[in-house]
Amino acid sequence: MEMEKETETETEINLSVKEEEGSKIEDVSGKVHQLPCSVKYNGPSSVSQYFKPKPTPTTGIQESFFRGRNLLGTTLPIPHPYSGFVIGKKSFVKRKASDMSEEKNSSCWEVKAKFQNLTYWNHDTLPSHDDAFSRSFHWLSVAEALHKPVTAEDLVSASMALKKMD
Amino acid sequence: MGSEEASSVPKWASKPCIMGIDEAGRGPVLGPMVYGCLYCALSYQKTLSSLNFADSKTLKEEKREELFENLKADESIGWAVDVIDPKELSAKMLKKNKINLNEISHDSAIGLVIRVLNLGVLLTEVYVDTVGDPEKYRTKLSVRFPSIKFVVAKKADSLYTVVSGASIVAKVTRDRAVRDWVLDETADNIQRNFGSGYPGDPETKAWLENHKHPIFGFPSLVRFSWGTCTPYFKNLVEVLWESDQMDEDGSSGSNGKRQLKLSNVGITSSKRKSEEIESSGKGRCKFFQARKLEQLTHF
Structure with missing residues (x-):
């Protein structure tokens, strides 16, 4: 039991690029949508035949409908040098059926596709810079400032600034 | 909002005019809801009664089509429609702040009155088939358009010729819209045998x-x-x-x-x-x- 708890809190993620011969990772930019609802389903669906975003008179705003609801969306680029990835559990080929459970618990993931932008949708309301979703990108620059290694010059200028304050 | 428009402002429109408003496709589970109106000079009312307009529900489709073509050709009659897309109906009724069907209906009727007034038609009397409580509806319309006398009644489409005419305009437009509906979805297994759209069909x-x-x-x-x-x-x-x-x-x-x-x-x-x-x-x-x-x- 103790062991299981351990693995739940400290999961190691091994991310690898799909290694099939001659295969290139599919670019799904423009096809990634964040909906303002929870769809209790995981798997393929005929999205392009049913989900038809259309531009609106307002620049940058698209309109679509899902299950009778009106959605308003906008496409956000993923800031350089980041990328979006669609990942899936790594599939191990030619294994016995008894190994299936082990496969489920594996923390090996592989990249199935990548994207450089995504469209997020609000129910009824126009997307804005105040939306939590677009604001979440702030973390990228904050994280960079927090985690960037400190150089000697940084230390000098910081201590100078401190002295001035005294 | 809106689609086809009747002819440009005729001469008789500057004399006092009456108008009827009726809807088609309120009950169906699919397709648009259509609001139609028909108007003419007060003095044309007698002739209007001789045109065999009746509540569109009591007429066969062929007869409705024929009457619609006749009234379109009649230069003493004006008409307009508001076709409300089913997507708009669903979206409004499923909004975060929901708008119910009565409100959508009232707004559509009000929109038609505005459109006809903006054409330069001197509306003095407007007959409306009621949606919800007739008296409340009448008050709402009268406050909005103080210069017009409103008659709001149940079954107005069988009581007033001008509303019967409006019901034909609405019904024919709705039937044609469903028949010629261009589906947004591009799945190749979608058929067009929608039926009437009524839940019991x-x-x-x-x-x-x-x-x-x-x-x-x-x-x-x-x-x-x-x-x-x-x-x-x-x-x-x-x-x-x-x-x-x-x-x-x-x-x-x-x-x-x-x-x-x-x-x-x-x-x-x-x-x-x-x-x-x-x-x-x-x-x-x-x-x-x-x-x-x-x-x-x-x-």
């Missing part, structure tokens, strides 16, 4: 049964907000919305009888829902909370 029922989609529900021709859809949704993939949760908290009032009660579609308690719909950043510093950024320890 076996052809409509069969069409609904054959065109439900586990994820998307139905093509957008269908009014998702109709109670008729509820039994079909039971077997579909569950979708949880933030606005449904608000609904359960009792923020929205009672709506039209046909309007889908959302709590029947969603399941379980509202607490569980909000947690499943989005991350909260609960317990983290303000920066993360405001951006709903949660720390992920496992997928």
Whole structure:
């Protein structure tokens, strides 16, 4: 039991690029949508035949409908040098059926596709810079400032600034 | 809003005019709802009575088509329609702040009056088939247009010739719109045998049964907000919305009888829902909370 708890809190993620011969990772930019609802389903669906975003008179705003609801969306680029990835559990080929459970618990993931932008949708309301979703990108620059290694010059200028304050 | 327009302003329009307003396609579970109006000079009323207009429901389709063509050709009659897309109906009735069908209907009728007035037609009397309580509806219209005398009545389409005419305009437009409907969806297995669209029509029922989609529900021709859809949704993939949760908290009032009660579609308690719909950043510093950024320890 103790062991299981351990693995739940400290999961190691091994991310690898799909290694099939001659295969290139599919670019799904423009096809990634964040909906303002929870769809209790995981798997393929005929999205392009049913989900038809259309531009609106307002620049940058698209309109679509899902299950009778009106959605308003906008496409956000993923800031350089980041990328979006669609990942899936790594599939191990030619294994016995008894190994299936082990496969489920594996923390090996592989990249199935990548994207450089995504469209997020609000129910009824126009997307804005105040939306939590677009604001979440702030973390990228904050994280960079927090985690960037400190150089000697940084230390000098910081201590100078401190002295001035005294 | 709106589509075809009658001819440009005729001379008689500057004399006192009467107008009738009626709707077609309020009950059906699919296709647009159409509001139609027909107007003419007060002095033309007698001739109008001789044109054999009757409540469109009592006429055969062929007869309706014939009468519509006749009135279109009649230079002493003006008409206009407002075709409300089923997507608009669903979306408004499923909005975070829901708009019920009566309100949509009233707005459409008001829109038609505005359009005809803006054409330069001197409207003095307007006859309307009621939606909801006739007296409340009449008051609403009279406050909006003080210079017009409104007569709002049940079955106005069989009582007043001018409303019968409007009912033909609306019904023919609705039937043609459904017949020529261009589907948004491009799935190749969508058929066009919609039937009348009325929930009781076996052809409509069969069409609904054959065109439900586990994820998307139905093509957008269908009014998702109709109670008729509820039994079909039971077997579909569950979708949880933030606005449904608000609904359960009792923020929205009672709506039209046909309007889908959302709590029947969603399941379980509202607490569980909000947690499943989005991350909260609960317990983290303000920066993360405001951006709903949660720390992920496992997928």
